[in-house]
Amino acid sequence: MNISHWTTGKKIVHLDFKGAPPRMSYLQKLIPLIADLGADGLLLEYEDMFPYDGELKVLQATDHPPYSPEEIKMIQDMAKSSGLEVIPLVQTFGHLEFVLKHRAFWELREVGFCLGTLNPHREQSVKLLLDMVHQVLELHPDIKCLHIGADEVYLLGQGEESRRWLSTPGQDIHQLFLGHVTKVAKSIRATWPHLSLVIWDDMLRNMSPDTLKDSGLVNLVQPMLWDYSPSLDVEGTVCLMEKYRSAGLCQMWAASSFKGSTHVSACVTPTQRHVDNHLQWLQVAAAVPDGVELQGIAITGWQRYDHLSVLCELLPVGLPSLASCLETLRCGSFSEEAQRNVTEALGISSVEVEGLLCSPCSGGTSPYPGQRLAELVVELTALLQSEELSFVDTNMYVKGWFTPYHRRRKVVNPLILQQIQHQATTLLARLEPKVEAATQEMRHLFPDSTAQEWIQQHVSAVLEPLQSLLEDVQVTIRGMLPSNAHPLPAGQ
Structure with a gap:
């Protein structure tokens, strides 16, 4: 198999604001750096950092102020001036912990003890989602693409209303999931027909092509296939792409990871692990089936596994990994030259963040934004362990x-x-x-x-x-x- 650099679509860097949201002064340095490292856009997951208003004001973070409407605009202006596209991410089915934890929305849980999954049978559920989407899009008037989540919809089908719905012959859990996503996506497109809609693909993986074809999702959403493993199954992923294509879902995305997917409470990012993940994705890209239109790759940087879990590696600790992953996609490998490009771009001596302690700049002025914090976290973590x-x-x-x-x-x-x-x-x-x-x-x-x-x-x-x-x-x-x-x- 001939492996070349990433040529199939955009390289989008995911910034997860549901934990350790950067101050605006840090984002002013970080966003241009992300562009300089070779990214084409930002996938912004605000969660409780978005300035929801009206009945949704309760969703705002309380431990620290959310970004203001003016700051949301500033982030987009920074991205635009750096040549980066902005794609907001609004969860619409699973991972709604930041919404359903509030007493006002308890009744909209699929199961009482599961804070993440929305009850798809309530009219109020869809109204809530569309209100969230409307407020986000109002502050993002120029976007062309919206990610509507829909991953890891745990315990779907176990709520009382779902069990009644599933008791009708011919109705199954796949249709329950697809019905909700289709309804939400059609409602969004009815108001914003120009938007491309993206969903995570994990809930689709076990569905047959016929089920997908009959769902109404064709020409409505683009699945984003995510796999963060350094031993990603290339052949299996290509087969999955072929299945989606045969169902009519021809436009799709990949999703890799530069941090936040190694361990739920990890403090230090292992660069090589994430580079290996991208080398596997390059093999997938080289074997994309005919008829598949790969829109690009989202390079995720999770800050928490979910809204209620601990913090993963802080952004400054993950930047050597991000730079290495982007350079791997640009070069098609992680050669000595690619590694040298990374160390020169960041002003460091090693692509592994532990190597910062040996950097000639260590303890002095940070060559990349946040390097001093990365050094301290590495040193402190080593001592604590x-x-x-x-x-x-x-x-x-x-x-x-x-x-x-x-x-x-x-x-x-x-x-x-x-x-x-x-x-x-x-x-x-x-x-x-x-x-x-x-x-x-x-x-x-x-x-x-x-x-x-x-x-x-x-x-x-x-x-x-x-x-x-x-x-x-x-x-x-x-x-x-x-x-x-x-x-x-x-x-x-």
């Missing part, structure tokens, strides 16, 4: 002389306690300045609430047991030493 930070569970003195039993009784050899105190204090002295520096850098680029969330998720779980141990040591020492006793010099 190191063996010495498992001190409370592995230290010989703690395990032998200061177990929970000893901490309750507060009868311990003071010499041992002093050794524990010295080691714990030394560790905290190394860690706390790095935590403070990372916090300050995060606050420059993201809302204060993002810094608070990241620190609580990734740092507090390690720091708090150590701090608690140290407090117990200090209390126990005071209770066991006479007032005139002096501690030994540290280390003895």
Whole structure:
């Protein structure tokens, strides 16, 4: 198979604002960089960062202010001046956690304990979606394409109304899904006939060509085939494209990943893994079946797996990966020359973000926006995951002389306690300045609430047991030493 560079359509970079939404000052630096790295557009997933109004105002973020209407316009102006197309993404079936978590919309859940999936039988459900879409499109008057989501519609068919609907002979779960998506898409196109509509493809994969052909989706939506694996099944993906084409869905998209798809709570982006994913997509692009019109590829950068999950890698940590993935698509490989292009474009010494610590620019002025934060996150993550930070569970003195039993009784050899105190204090002295520096850098680029969330998720779980141990040591020492006793010099 002849593998060449990506020639089939646009390269669209996905920015996920449902976690760690960048400050406008950061986006002003980030958006031109994305264009310089070779992207053609932005896929913007606002979720609760969109300034919904009226009855939908409750959807706005409360931990930090959403983007204002003026800022939404500024983002588009920045993109336009950089030559980037803007494609908004509005979820219309699954992953509606940011909507259905609110009491006002509880009754629109398919199943009471599933916050993500909308009940497709309620008129109010469609009204809600169209109101959301209308408000988004009002602030995006020049767009040509809208992504309407519809992925991972968990527990569809398990709601009471769905079970009644499915009990009618000839009606199945595929028709239930297709009926809702078709209804929403037709309603959107009735008002905005010029729009191309895109949906994620995962809910379509097990449907027959005849089911798809009869659904009404043909000439209405374009499926976006997503797979973020470094071992993506090329042959299977090409066969899936052929199935969609045979059903009449000839226009389709690919979707890869540059970050946020390795592990739900990952802090550091593994560049090579994401490059490998793009090398697989290049093989798919080289084998696209006749009749398939591949519109382009969306390079996703998830900030959360869903609205309620933890933060994935922050954007600055993922930028070496993004640059590498775009360069792989441009060159058709990730050769030494391609890697050199990436390091020169970002002013770094390695395409792997861990290599930033060895960069000649490390600690100085950031050659790319957010590099200093990326360096601090890499350094802090390595320390937090190191063996010495498992001190409370592995230290010989703690395990032998200061177990929970000893901490309750507060009868311990003071010499041992002093050794524990010295080691714990030394560790905290190394860690706390790095935590403070990372916090300050995060606050420059993201809302204060993002810094608070990241620190609580990734740092507090390690720091708090150590701090608690140290407090117990200090209390126990005071209770066991006479007032005139002096501690030994540290280390003895």
